[in-house]
Amino acid sequence: MIEIRNLHAEIDGKQIINGLSLKVNDGEVAAIMGPNGSGKSTLSYVISGRDGYDVTGGEILLNGENILEMNAAERAAHGVFLAFQYPLEIPGVTTMTFLKACLNAQRKSRGEAELSTPDFMKRVKAGAEQLGVPQDMLRRALNVGFSGGEKKRMEVLQMSLLEPTFAILDETDSGLDIDALRIVSEGVNALRDPKRSFLVITHYQRLLDYIVPDTVHVMSKGQIVKTGPKELALELEANGYRDYVGEAA
């Protein structure tokens, strides 16, 4: 469970998150929708601990523990996962090497034993098969020369291996065609679990046809201005954000 209380954050002295409160329960899939510039991506960076974002007030509690003092790597080891809108290319580092290093770094940080190579291979192969990721992709440099769909599938594969308790999907639908969207969504849905919560950030209702949320939040000017059931997404699609964007204080 993640609970954000009265969060204020700024970048380069500019306030972007403006007293935001939000709770996502274990097993819940929450969607955040909102117009451009409402602070959705900033929120995902602030939760995952990117440098350069100053939290000036509030708390973020992951399973009761305040994660704001932790760096991004420590937050990841505590169960935070961010699926990037634009996954980075890492030339010279094979996907396999990267995945193994990340998995073992997290395990080490939690005081768990490192995975043996055969154990690791078994997990990667199983995950890759489920997502239709070909083996040769795992031997290539991470994300280098991957298509948009391949990159997003790789994000979901990483998520399945790292088994986070709280995952943020930042505009996972951007750059995907319908087929890729379906494959990626099925991958995400397979990871839904009573102990795992999701925050799905999106502009469009379309993604929510595939990853059906339990709750929909509307974000505007760095705050949550409306919370409702999944039907709220349909209403937004029909009427736009204009009923809500004026509400932020």
Added chain:
Amino acid sequence: MAGVVKTPSATEAKLAADYSGVREALPGTSAVGQLRDAAFDEFVSLGLPSRRVEAWHYTDLRIAMREALPLAKATRAGVAVNTLAPAIADVETIRLVLVDGFFAPDMSDVASLPKGVSVSSLADGLTKGDAALMEALSASGLGQGDAALALNTAFMQGGVIIDVAAGAQVSSAIEIVSLTSDGAAQAVYARSFLRLGQGAKVTVIEREAGGASHAQQRNNAFLIMVADEAQVEHVFVPALWHAGSTHVASLLVSLGAKSQFNSFTLTRGGGLLRRQVFMRFDGEHAKGQLAGASLLQGKDHADTTLVVQHVAAHCESREYFKTVLDGEATGVYQGKVMVAPGAQKTDGAMKSHAILLSDNATMNNKPELEIFADDVVCGHGATVAQLDEDQIFYAMARGLPKPVAESMLLEAFVDEATDRVENEALQAYLKGLIAQWLAARGRA
């Protein structure tokens, strides 16, 4: 230097006094003595290289050498080769050991040399006045006009001469291990030779060890003569010398027709290092590659200066260097590719890429092309950048601590150079040294 009267620096004056003092004791016939005198005269007229000399603009030896350290003596006290330079895993080598620049046959594998390989001491060759050696000493003009090389010619005390017979395919690598007794600050002037007959093939490793406790002034030169159709893979790993050291390591290479030469230098800092390579294509259809990685921190200063001369037509040259700089380190890359009027169909490509990890580190990149032929393909690229913050955040968001994420990205950056070493076991050895350096940096 007509019309210019230069006042010698204290170091230059001391070098002149040292030279007069040891001249008679230095090995060699009277012809060698004349060669030494001529070289020393050249050095006197040029002086210690300073920033006023274009080729030395970023590495000022006149400032760095505040004194001339006493010449090394062949003492060998407390030198244990296996402790200082443990065997490289999975690489079978023939070891030739130099201590403080002097060839030590009793510490070397001279009794078990493979067929076609012969080894002798430079001092013996100079004393005998061996005709082939006398010819090689002039290196057919390679590096001519370089004051540091002239100083090496004047003072050269020891070294090893390796001959590989025509057609010999040497399966073990020849490893020249340069050790330092390290009992006191000292100056070492060594010169070694590798001469390959037609179609011969060999891997040669130059590796240095010791010398961490006292300042060293090292001025060494290695001449490799690659005959027609011969092939050489060469790896050079300088030691982590005492921070007060100055180290000039000259490599002179002459390439015959259809020969292949592939060289890699791994610099890990330790005082001031000047790596200078003079490579000349003397025969057609030869391929020469110079690659390297420099990992620098603290006040390290590493200079890689290359002079590549295309004299013959249809040759291919590649230069590929990566530099990582932390702390207040200074890196220099000067690469000059010269294409003579007759060297048509030359194919040359040169790259130097650097990453700065600190605001106080400096990289000087100076690629140069001098082309006097009209049908050539030559290019160069030089970059200086920082690590990509987005990539670091991505890796951290997956759980990699920042130093680990940085090391991973730096390793990938450097690997692009290291991957050019063809011998896989040697490549693994170099990558191990690089990983050690990065891990130590991550802990600091």
